[in-house]
Amino acid sequence: MAEDTSVFDVSYVAHLARMYLCDAEKQKISAQLKDILAYVAKLNELDVSKVEPTAHATPLSNILRKDEVRPSIDRDKVLNNAPEQARGLFIVPKIVE
Amino acid sequence: MSLHTLTVHQLREKLRRGAVSARATTQSLLDRIQVVDGKLKAYLWLNAEDALAQADEIDRSGIARNGKLLGGVPIAIKDVINVEGQPCTCGSKILKGHTSVYDAFVVQRLRDAGAILLGRTNMDEFAMGSSTENSSWGVTRNPWDLERIPGGSSGGSAAAVAADEAFAALGTDTGGSIRQPAALCGCVGFKPTYGRVSRYGLVAFASSLDQIGPFTKDVADCALMMRVLAGHDRHDSTSVPQPVPDYTVALDKGVKGLRIGLPKEYFIDGMDREVDGAVRAAIKKLQELGAEIVEISLPHTDYAVAVYYLIATAEASANLARFDGVRYGARVTGEDVIDMYGKTRGAGFGAEVKRRIILGTYALSAGYYDAYYLRAQKVRTLIRQDFEKAFEKCDAIVTPTSPEAAFRIGEKTDDPLKMYLSDIFTISVNLAGICGVSLPCGFTASPRLPIGLQVLGKPFGEETVLRVAHAYEQATEWHKQRPGL
């Protein structure tokens, strides 16, 4: 059975998604998602105890490729596309351990 | 000569004969776009010089005359598909200024077929939406009524084809994003079986549901486009290694003896009278043409929207995690890298995308995975089984594409759930992985807005779907109608 959906911590979920939401956004999304979660609760009407989840639409397996080296992309092409680059690296603000 | 009003097969015939050049064709289209796109805003990006250069190259090499399937034909591409050297924003601010560094598989197929890659069309941000109102670059308008939406998420492609701003266009369909705009704009939109067309180069929304498909002016064009797009790709592990038939061959077989299934759950009380009327008239026409009508049931239809909005958002929450300002796209810098993520994504994503990321992340989170995501995948199996059982009783299924014709811009933006429920007739198709098309079957009285008929086929049953659609289309005049722009 579904967890108690009235306790929906938007701040925590936004943190999991590394996405800042302002207070107004948090409130709005919270309210809207409450409605949506109440709606999707209808799935609980069904007995799925003997049903396998759909993993893939078409049942393929062993889609493998040979261990061969293929040309890499020209470094300048991707570095020029980057918001910040230097010394051949993608530069970001300091990573704090 | 108004070349831009031709269909692809009409144009091909002229190009093969040398009666018209690729340049003239492209110029005609550019002129048309110049006239109407200011109002429609179907195109996000157009490079006339580049398009004409492609056309000139085709004229020089004589490709259009030697049998290449799309030689000299300009095609528009939805802004979610990678074309090397072209911008790719997916309708989002977070990819503002981003240029593709590689071609999608289908784009390579178009190039090999001699097509001209004309421009990039507008869409709901990251394909999330049913109206194109979620585009960060403004909404595209319905060519039949500029105050109304063209549908979504491939609104730009649908509007462009319907308004003769493109001979054909590529769109993508995850929950109906090709079929619904095709219905609302009055053109043909096809969603292939999952795995029929490669997803390599398609910016992923919901990996297990997404497919690329064509928008065209008629079914014959659709069959031609499918010939070019379909096929196995070793870069896509979900691409099915099934041979591609010549879809144009089976078109004229007619529907005599075919069993057409009508799912009772799709013909409910309270449906829009005009939509209901148009679809029933279409069914009658199919009967006249010799089809046998069979009542079927898809008992889990009512659960499809709920299943979709758990699975699609869960997959999307992971697929969109890569947009973090590190390697490409827009960045809002921060005190440290984690702060940068929060700011970049907070500023770069629109409201609908944020909503879905939050929902999807929640559905996967600890303690909720079983109740939401896992349960949804199980109900998805039931939906798939509904179709499997139904296709034992019939060869194709016919339904309305959308419960209503195009609504007004702004009418549903405040109620996301209401917006989601308008996908009710298209969504199950993606969950089951089967194929389907929408084609015009009538108009509402006033205002005059297109109504779409949906034909569904079993996995890799594209030929049957096209055959039924073609038979109906050729017995009617709807496909010849054009908006008065």
Added chain:
Amino acid sequence: MQYEAVIGLEVHVQLKTKSKMFCGCATTFGAEPNTQVCPVCLGYPGVLPVMNEEAVRKTILTGLMIESEVARFSKWDRKNYFYPDMPKNYQISQYDLPLCAHGSVEIKLDGGKTKKIGVTRAHLEEDVAKNLHFETKSGVDFNRAGTPLMEVVSEPDMRSPDEAFAYLTTLKEILISGGISDCDMEKGQLRCDSNVSVRPVGQTEFGEKVEIKNMNTISGVRRALAYEIQRQTAALQKGEKVSQETRRWDDAAGKTFVMRTKEYAHDYRYFPEPDLMPVVVSDEMLAEVRKGLPELPEAKRQRFIKQYGLPEYDAGVLVADVTLAAFYERAVHGAKNPKAISNWVTTEFLGKLAEAKMTIDECPIRPEHLAELVSLIDGGQISGKIGKEVFAEMFRSGKSPSAIVKEKGLVQVSDAGAIGGFIEEAIAKNPKSVADFKSGNEAAINFLKGQVMKLSKGKANPQLVGEILLRKLKGG
């Protein structure tokens, strides 16, 4: 109160494939930053992964080598977390249906006993990129991102730092012998994290476990565990609690320190990877992988002892290096004296290689040459001492010993007459030593022997010299 340690090890192994796990970029170490990348391993919008079959094969092979169950049906999952070394901000890994499970590694303890350390699972995933840190910014090199990585998780079966050390060295041996990985920790090809807790002896419940990271050598692992066990024991003895946390080993300081709680360390939101199809391992596939099974190091060691009559130490030295063992076996093929050949390999051969900083593959000496050398000595054509000279020349020039002996005229003189001549000369030139010997100083014979060897330019058969000289001196 006595306390015991409970140790589990999580080892990440970079597989020795030519290309990455999900794309065709090369995996060579040490390339210029971001020169071995493509849209796939950069996590560009619209890309898709395709499995490397060799990585799958190597993982299954590992599973067979550690006697684990190889899954007949194995699948991929997304492990979701954000970090700059993650191109997609999810890692493609395996969660509930890994390729291998329930295996073990047998280690040797002091006193000759053995112990089986359980391996819970071994699964495949993709490696992350490399972060470099500067004063106010950081930089990311994606060359490493996407390299096939095999994660091997042990059961918490180890009870001491020595056992952990033995487990790692044995596992490394296994992986090298199977060609799975080169396991060079300096190149990051083998990385180890540990979980360690302490409990009173006799207690069945585990104590609070602490994760230790940043142990960069196998010896470092041992040192880190020794420190941590002592730290936790001391705390418990004082009546303090051990907190469940992640600590960083600082080898220079010889201590572990608490790491700042990593925000991403918790909810990975695993779900099945929609872009990849499962791996179904058939009987045929298993049989094919089995063909690649090498002889395990321990079995080889025992065989060398038995088959070639070698002492345990020598056998151990030879099998420690796969190339060396192969060289030795070629050398002894058809030879009469494998023990002598082993002596040459383990002393002179390895010694010269180390001195010249050369690998076996680079060395000009052919295995057949060593056999020939031993044969020449055993047959009396040259003495052991001359043999060393010949060996040095073999190493320098790559020529065969017979050719060198011929060229340099080093054939041992064993003709009694010729030797007799040298002896007469030495006796004549050294009357004092002769007198010394005759008056009871037995050791004086060695000087005379040395003189004879000198006269014969070292070529006289030393044994014969000794015999004849003694006879002559005693006989008058």
